[in-house]
Amino acid sequence: MSLSFPYLGTFSYVVEAIAKGMNRKxxxxxxxxxxxxxxxxxxxASEFVCTPFKMLLGSLIEVLDRGAYQIIFTLFVDFCRLGYYSPLFKLILDDLGYDFELIDLDWQNKPEFFRNFKKLTGDLSAWQAFQAFRVGWIKNRYIDYTEELQFSYGAIEVNKGSTRRVAKKAFRLIVETERMSNIRKLPDVVKKMFENEVEIDKKANPLKIGVVGELYAVVEPAINLHIMKRLNDLGVITYTPITFTRWIDLGKRLNFFKKHHHKEAVKRAKPYLEYRLGGKAQESIGSAILYKEEGWDGMIHLYPFTCMPEIISRxxxxxxxKEYDFPILSLVLDEHTGxxxxxxxxxxxxxxxxxxxxxxxx
Amino acid sequence: MTQSVERYYLGVDVGSISTNLAVIDQSKELIDSVYLRTEGRPVNSVQKGIKLMRDKIGEDLDISGAGSTGSARKLTGVIVGADIVKNEITAHALASLHYNPDIQTVMEIGGQDSKIIIIRNSIVVDFAMNTVCAAGTGSFLDMQASRLDIPIENFGRLALKSENAVSIAGRCTVFAESDMIHKQQLGHPTEDIIKGLCEALARNYLNNVGKGKDIKPPIMFQGGVAANAGMREAFEKYLEKEILIPEYYDVMGAIGAAILAQEDKERKKKHTDSKFFGWDIPDMKFNTTGFECDGCPNICEIVEIRKNEELIARWGSRCGKWDVAD
Structure with a gap:
């Protein structure tokens, strides 16, 4: 009854952390x-399906070949093809003859979500299961923070590759840390790690570029060909607001005083695009305006080939x-981008x- | 060594189809240029190009800085010992601005890619390159010319002879070719088909690469395809504006690379010698070998470049464990 999930950038660390908390060995x-x-x-996969679908399917086949049985996937009812991912995976993998159980964590249906989640945790009580999930979302914050530091320090590091090594160590540390009192200390620990172990060029005056676009294209280096690292190597600080925090972080979601970048961005996009289309179409447009106002130098918009919502925002x-005098670079990504x-x-x-x-x- | 006051800079632009070299003096005037075909062997063509250049200007000319650009810029940089390796968009924009400081739009169509560069007040403000499709680039014109058995040099002139262009689908080269064959089997004269093709490519360029861009005059058209008078006419027809073609339209990338090398050298306060290997590059032996790394399922293809048996560069791995190059 091995548990597994498809790989998805640094979010994989979060799932790993949650799975650990669920008492699953x-x-x-x-x-x-x-x-x-x-x-x-x-x-x-069918030829004209979204590129993320193909990548996730490939990742699923790999874990099934290694003996996984229970597969976690999130079921989104979105306005684009994303809503069909999970049922399609099931059909294709059934046809291929795999024996498995696909557990959809349906985020839009919260009671169902926790019922399914509870099923995965085996002998934990409902409260303990919830705690495991809570630890996951808190760790997710710190993983996002580590990434933020990584892509800032990476632009001005003196010794090439030192930031990446520290970040890898930090991700491990975050996943392994237990007990809430220790977890709460993680941001300071991680910050110190970067400060002490990465030598930076203090005179540098790096450009700042925001990266937005379709979720998978932004968070998965295998499809965006390590765009963040490439930008860092060109001496540019990068940052992306697209992380999983907005979904799984109930703490932040229920905090009315907290400002959310994506909500603000969607509001600002209204004059250009009034309706939700799926993907991050509205957010991509609104982000451009927000980044301009925050004084960033530019923004890169990533989207996979055949992604309907992002083609519209593109x-x-x-x-x-033109209206905001803000240079934007749109890049289309495919499974064989040169x-x-x-x-x-x-x-x-x-x-x-x-x-x-x-x-x-x- | 003679203490010459004049300084000279070399630019090398190695694209998919052609290899161009240019030498400029310190007032950015072109001394001489070389244009030859890459023929799928960039290392050879760079060596051959440098030999041709050496024969033209003599080996006594001292190079103070060298720059490389084009899709093979990284490789070229290693082979010639370039001081600066830059992308072709910046190189083309700089070269155009040198010849016409008022320029607002640069259209460049090369072998494998086409680009548009929007310039305002001598600063690049926007650019685009063809994305998932190579339709409308030099390679396709090349292929069609050889299929019709017309030397590519005469292609444009033939198009001008036509009064009546046939309509050809320019969206995709596969469709364009079947359209052309269809028209030819119906008995349309070759000139009309060629003119139709030029118009289809110009349309495709403007709809794809130029989409949403504010194309303002003066417009400069460069790259190998600018030699094609039919393409120029087609662009003028659709844009309803005059198209300027610079005198050295085919080596603009190389000129840009040379200007970049000069800027790079002049920005540094202290004078440093160029990394340029010298005019005997054609006599050196460059060996490139490749192997597959089996360290992980990525199976990266690693390339090694040796100069006279000495390892000068190695790249191609995703994780960076094999990289030798600065």
């Missing part, structure tokens, strides 16, 4: 998607860019921002 951790994962997914973004083309665009974009900034200062 039989977890099969998914590997980072590789070239083989992409091929596996493309072979068994055609609206040039207008926003790295050279992506690198050329990123370099040219960073050059553009750099020369624009120098021009502004004149």
């Amino acid at each position: 039989d977890i099969i951790l998914p590997h980072e998607p590789t070239y083989k994962t992409k091929q596996l997914g493309s072979r068994h 055609s609206i973004l040039p207008q926003v860019s 790295e050279a083309g992506l690198q050329t665009r990123l370099e040219a974009y960073v050059d553009l921002l750099d020369r624009k900034r120098r021009g502004d200062f004149k």
